[in-house]
Amino acid sequence: MSETNLASANLDFQKSFDASLQPAEELRRSPEAQAEVERIGKANTYLPLDRDTELFDWLDDQRDAKLCGYVTSATGSGLLKACQLYRTQYVKRRGTLLEIPATVIYAEIDQHGGPTDLYCSIMEEIGHPLSHVGTLRDLRSRAWGTLKGYGVKILIIGNADYLTLEAFNELIDVFTKLRIPVILVGTYYLGDNILERKSLPYVRVHDSFLESYEYPNLAEEDIIEVVDDWERKFLPENRRLNLTQIQSVVSYLRLKSGGLMEPLYDLLRKIAILKLDEPAFELSQDNLTRKFGRRKEPKIKFNRKA
Numbered sequence: 001m002s003e004t005n006l007a008s009a010n011l012d013f014q015k016s017f018d019a020s021l022q023p024a025e026e027l028r029r030s031p032e033a034q035a036e037v038e039r040i041g042k043a044n045t046y047l048p049l050d051r052d053t054e055l056f057d058w059l060d061d062q063r064d065a066k067l068c069g070y071v072t073s074a075t076g077s078g079l080l081k082a083c084q085l086y087r088t089q090y091v092k093r094r095g096t097l098l099e100i101p102a103t104v105i106y107a108e109i110d111q112h113g114g115p116t117d118l119y120c121s122i123m124e125e126i127g128h129p130l131s132h133v134g135t136l137r138d139l140r141s142r143a144w145g146t147l148k149g150y151g152v153k154i155l156i157i158g159n160a161d162y163l164t165l166e167a168f169n170e171l172i173d174v175f176t177k178l179r180i181p182v183i184l185v186g187t188y189y190l191g192d193n194i195l196e197r198k199s200l201p202y203v204r205v206h207d208s209f210l211e212s213y214e215y216p217n218l219a220e221e222d223i224i225e226v227v228d229d230w231e232r233k234f235l236p237e238n239r240r241l242n243l244t245q246i247q248s249v250v251s252y253l254r255l256k257s258g259g260l261m262e263p264l265y266d267l268l269r270k271i272a273i274l275k276l277d278e279p280a281f282e283l284s285q286d287n288l289t290r291k292f293g294r295r296k297e298p299k300i301k302f303n304r305k306a
Contacts, residue, residue: 033276040272043234043265046081047226051216056086058213062183063104063154068175069211070160070184072191074300078261079215080108080158083185087156097127101151106158113162115170119143126150140170144178152180160184161194168205175208184209188301217259217300224250226261230268241275241283243268248285258298267292 029037055071062069073079087106092099107125110117119139123131126146134142147155155174157163163171163184171182184190195206218226224244231240243249257264270292275281281291 029277036276037273040234040269040276043230043269045230045233045265046078046085046261047229048082048085049218049222049225051222052082052085055082055213055215056089059086059154059156059183062181062211066179066181067211068172068182068184068209069213070186070191070195070209071213071215072186072188073215074217074258074260074298075187076260076262076298077215077217079185081261082215083156083158093127095127098125098150100149102126103151103153104156105147105150105152105154106156108158109160109162109167111162112164113159113167114164115140115167118157118163118167118170122147122155144174147174147178147180154181154183156183156185158185161186161190165201165205172204172208182209218254218257218261218264219259220250220254223254223257223259223264226264227253227268230265235272239275241271243271243283246283249283249288252285252288256292256295256297258300260298260300263298 058071061067071079071083083106087104090104091102098105105122105125107121109121116136116139119136119142120131122143123139123146128142128146130142155171157171171184174180175182184195186194191212195202195209197206227244227250231243235241243253253264253267256267271283271288274291275283281287
């Protein structure tokens with residue numbers, strides 16, 4: 001074969017190979033349908049329920065009585081979003097800064113949750129321009145001064161499972177010296193395996209967070225309310241699935257979500273995309289089970305080891 005013919009053959013092969021690498025969704029969906037799938041995939045919301053009102057009342061009581069405590073729930077319950085909502089009820093944000101007074105501060109911890117990470121997270125939430133500048137001593141002094149200056153009356157720490165012993169002790173000092181109650185927010189691991197740890201260094205931590213609150217999972221009526229709200233927000237009226245009118249589907253959603261809000265939203269996105277791809281698909285518990293049979297049910301609570 002001549003070099004010219006060989007080059008031509010290689011070019012044809014490359015074009016064929018590149019075509020085979022096209023994303024699968026581009027091959028099976030029109031651009032309009034793919035755009036709709038992308039929109040549904042990014043659907044993100046939160047619906048406050050009666051359980052949130054009850055949580056907020058408890059947080060108000062802790063704030064007024066100046067008592068520290070902790071809130072636990074299963075992963076994906078929606079608790080972290082609820083805490084963000086609680087903060088917005090009391091404090092407004094102007095750009096990246098919180099308006100003064102900021103009576104409620106809610107900060108989420110990233111791994112590895114040491115004292116420096118703790119103060120950086122708090123200062124980032126406030127919008128302080130020097131949230132990552134200086135030594136631990138500098139950050140502590142800056143954070144304490146800012147908390148006092150902003151008139152903070154309650155400090156809520158999300159993902160508290162990540163905190164180290166040293167960071168827990170920093171929070172205890174915030175309470176004892178500034179009289180700002182601290183609320184830890186995390187999974188059941190926080191309460192069962194950290195605050196109940198049978199270790200002498202953790203006695204101070206245990207005895208500083210004696211008040212507890214368990215954020216409940218969704219009841220069936222909550223699931224119905226959440227599903228209807230999601231469909232109204234993200235599906236055009238002429239393409240609503242009306243899932244709550246199919247009792248077997250409600251049962252399926254409750255079982256597969258474990259009563260947790262985030263897994264429920266995951267399922268709603270999957271079902272909406274499925275109906276977009278297969279308009280004739282009949283929604284029922286059996287059909288959904290066959291279609292999504294590989295999906296596991298979430299672990300709500302592990303048995304604690306002795």
